Amino acid sequence: NAESLQLRDKDFYEKAGIDVIHDSVYSIHTDKKKVTFSRKKHIDYDKLVIATGGVPRKPPIKGIEAKNVYFLKSAKDQGDIKKAAANVKKGIALVGSGFIGSECAAALKMKYKDQFDVHLVGMESEPLELALGKEVGAMVRSEHEKHGVQVHMNKGVKSIIEGPDGEAVGVKLSGNVTLDVDMVIVGTGSVPCTKFLERTETGIKLDKQGAIVTDPFLQTSHPDIYAAGDVASFPYWYTGQMTRVE
Ligand SMILES: Cc1cc2nc3c(=O)[nH]c(=O)nc-3n(C[C@H](O)[C@H](O)[C@H](O)COP(=O)(O)OP(=O)(O)OC[C@H]3O[C@@H](n4cnc5c(N)ncnc54)[C@H](O)[C@@H]3O)c2cc1C
Structure with missing residues (x-):
């Protein structure tokens, strides 16, 4: 369960004098050095670190809102997926062959063997080509295929076919391929959580995808504000190319 995954318990934060606020940040006022929350409180800061991560990207595919189409981010998502997978008869389509798609394919195959496709x-x-390159990707594909995963590469999803009750009953791919499935898991990257930065004039530079642009030390375009984790786009030390972990 999610509690067992906590790195630190409540006591740790209390002993360390860290004030944990369970609230959502609504906006940042860099001129007054204030962070405001959805429940109208605010805190003052001298320096600020933004580490708001991202949410799963929902690609603009027809049928993406169908029942039985899942995204994996939280412990709750994981529980919902497990519950739904237990009722699958025909098969599951993993859309996106990065870490989430690849790991889910392996886990489902290990658990359900040949009960469904x-x-x-x-x-x-x-x-995994984008993360690990073609050569390692080919090894991963071969492992998947050895274990019975049906791998469809160089394929885009045209649409998710919906049944009479709005449930996913199939997936149409480019090249006229249709997958007969009763569940879809989408793992197509993440969108940075930076909407709250658009509510005020912060002077923090965002890239086209909404990620916070930083220098090699994770300092943003505002000298008192840093960004870290999945929300940050930083220059990769080796190539200098701007990089964001998705
Ligand atoms: C299924 C899955 C498996 C993964 N496996 C691995 C792995 O094996 N190895 C690995 O290295 N990485 C893995 N990752 C990626 C890893 O989880 C992320 O890289 C990491 O969590 C990023 O940390 P973060 O702190 O930047 O963002 P997050 O962990 O996303 O945390 C962001 C936090 O900010 C909060 N937040 C957002 N907006 C606001 C707001 N306005 N106000 C207040 N709070 C806000 C969110 O609620 C969240 O609590 C996995 C991810 C997933 C989804």
Whole structure:
């Protein structure tokens, strides 16, 4: 369960003098050095670190809102997916062949063996290619196939076919391929959580995807504000290319 995954318990924060506020940040006022919350409180800061991560990207695919289409981010998502997978008869399509798609395919195959089909769909030529390159990706594909995962690479999803009750009953891929499934898990990257920065003039530079642009030390375009984790786009030390972990 989620509690067992906590790195630190409540006592740790109390002993360390860290004030944990369970609330959502509504806006940041860099001129007054204030962070405001949805429940109208605010705190003052001298320096600020933004580490708001991202939420799963929902690609604009027809049928993406169908029942039985899942995204994986939280412990609750994981519980919902487990429950739904237990009722699958025909198969599951994993849309996106990055870490989430690839790991889900392996986990489902290990648990359910040949009870239903497991399809892994990706736009690149190999699974995990964007993160690990073609060569390692080809090894991952071969492992998947050895274990019975049906891998569909160089394929985009055209639409998710909905049944009479709005449930996903199939997935149409490019190249006229249709997968007969009764559950879809989408793992197509994440969108940075930076909406709260758009509510005021912060002077914090965002990239086209809404990620916070930083220098090599994770300092943003505002000298008192830093960004870290999945929300940050930083220059990769080796190439200098701007990089964001998705
Ligand atoms: C299924 C899954 C498996 C993964 N496996 C691995 C793995 O094996 N190895 C690995 O290295 N990485 C893995 N990752 C990625 C890893 O989880 C992320 O890289 C990491 O969690 C990023 O940390 P973060 O603190 O930047 O963002 P997050 O962990 O997303 O935390 C952001 C926090 O900010 C909060 N927040 C957002 N907006 C606001 C707001 N306006 N006000 C207040 N709070 C806000 C969110 O609620 C959240 O609590 C996995 C991710 C997933 C989804």
